[in-house]
Amino acid sequence: MHVRFIVSMAALCTLMFATVVCAAAPIKIGALFAVTGPAAFLGEPERNSAKMVVDEINAAGGIKGRKIELVIYDTAGDATKAVQLATKLIKDDKVVAIIGPSTTGESMAVIPVAEKEQIPLISCSAGIKITDPLKKWIFKTAQNDTLAVGKIFEQLQKQKLTKVSILTVSDGFGASGREQLKAQAAAFGISIVSDDTYSPKDTDMTAQLTKIRGIKPDVIICWGTNPGPAVIAKNAKQLGLKIPLYMSHGVSSKKFIDLAGDAAEGIRLPSGKVLVADVLPTSDPQKKTLMAFVKDYQKHYKAEGDHFGGHAWDAVMLLKGTFELGADTPAAIRDQLEKTKQFHGIGGTFTYSSLDHAGLGKEAFVLVEVKNKDWVIVK
């Protein structure tokens, strides 16, 4: 009887001790994603990926016994709402770091808030303005447009193609691409021989392509997100254009091949590596992470993991890296983030420094070509 009492007391003590450990305050991080609205194609996979990876970290026991608590708000792609929600995350939820927002417009709106409140923010949007000029508390995981443009021009330079016609969509994404294409052309010995646009809802681009055909460029580069580029691919096939067609990373998903059908064959574009994870050489340092991410996402959401989700995945993992090194206050997290070196994520291999908060190089992109309704890497 006596022995049993001691044993049960001991058991009780262990149990209490265990609860105390479990109850160690979780690390609270906030996330702002455009889960609904026009940018939902970004926000939805981002939310899914962030949730997935946080759940996994917690299921594995958290970080040094502390769980991560993820507070996600939907901005609906609205910059005003994003600012309100960012304030709410900081003041009410008292998060130590923020992931997101999904679009460049929202990110630019939220940046002053994060800077003022001194909370590290890892944006998931691509605009170069976010981290250039450098801001103390702002980082990002999405690849810059500059890198994608550079990747295409590098290939053209290799093939000695110099005359380029550009056809860009008249929205933020297209305008940013157009700016970069024009700005970087000279450095690669490339001249832009024609500059046309189309609006996001246009249904026929044969007029623009006919004009381009008359100019006879070496290459056409089209910068847009679905469905415009798919229409352009179809129109180009209809006109029997023999000029090589390059697209932007804005259409680097299977959806583009579905929409353009046969017309997609032979089209080249720069893409994040997640798209071609299975055909990457095993020597690629990202391959293991990428394969795991794709498989995991497939298991949880019955859909193909894309690089948009990858941006959120990278952001969570970068934060996890700082937590593992003991950082749990905004200032410590920021300092630790800046010291991140050679982190092999989904978007690329990140190395932040006090001069670079974007962290990626040109090798974050690979040039892919559509062949037999699938992607192959252009050597």
Add this chain to the structure above:
Amino acid sequence: MQFDQLLQYVLSGLSTGAIYALIGIGFSIIYNATGIINFAQGEFVMLGGMLTLLFLDSCKLPLWAAIPCAIAVSTASGMLFERLAIRPLRQPTPINLVIITIGGSILIRGLSMLLWGKDTHAIPPFSGEEPIAVGGATILPQHIWILGITLLIIAANKFYFYHTISGKAMRACAYNRRAAGLVGIDVRRMVLFSFIISSAMGSVAGIIVAPLTMTAYDVGVMLGLKGFCAAIIGGMSSGGATVVGGLILGILESLGAGLISSGYKDAIAFIILLLILFIRPQGLFGKAQSERV
């Protein structure tokens, strides 16, 4: 400027214009029967495409069977729209009705978004994708389908309005609603008919363009507005004038994009719309007091 380039602009313009014409006629039929502009017309165009996709993918029907089903369902929704939103109105002033149609279009678009998501979808072409050379220009088999079906529908339309009793009755309503009622025409039934015809035509337009332009829950907005422009150029006639209006609009857009700047493509359509409304509100071909059917 080479000839084949010009020919390509004109041919591309004609095929886009044919669609604008088809949608434009839908606008004018309802306008003539009821005196309202049905801003939900574009949504029936969207429904045509999206429902075809639904029957193709979810019900695994072949294309030839999916199309009539899609037309039937969108026509039924046009009927329902008239019954539930237009008819119950006690004091139907034009402004009330116009606002109701705008509300209806937002509702239809929202429901479609919930039902089918925000993705863009492709529909297979009716007969292959091999380009056909015409002079120095090229068109797709689908363009021939578009032009052919548009012509057929316009001919059928003409026959209905001039050679059938109910068509003549609808024209009577357009001339003078009150008088038509007095001679025993059921005006309310004619209004219902006008919604049936124009939603069916809208959905056909949506189906025949979908293989070229692809379809999504929000394609109806722009196509609807362009169709409205075509109807305005044609002076809201449900015959040849709107067709010519649509074709002119298509060709001007395509020439504008090719010769001036592609950035102004949509601006061209709306500048024409404003000019017509300012200078010739009766339409390009109408006399000041013209017959409106």
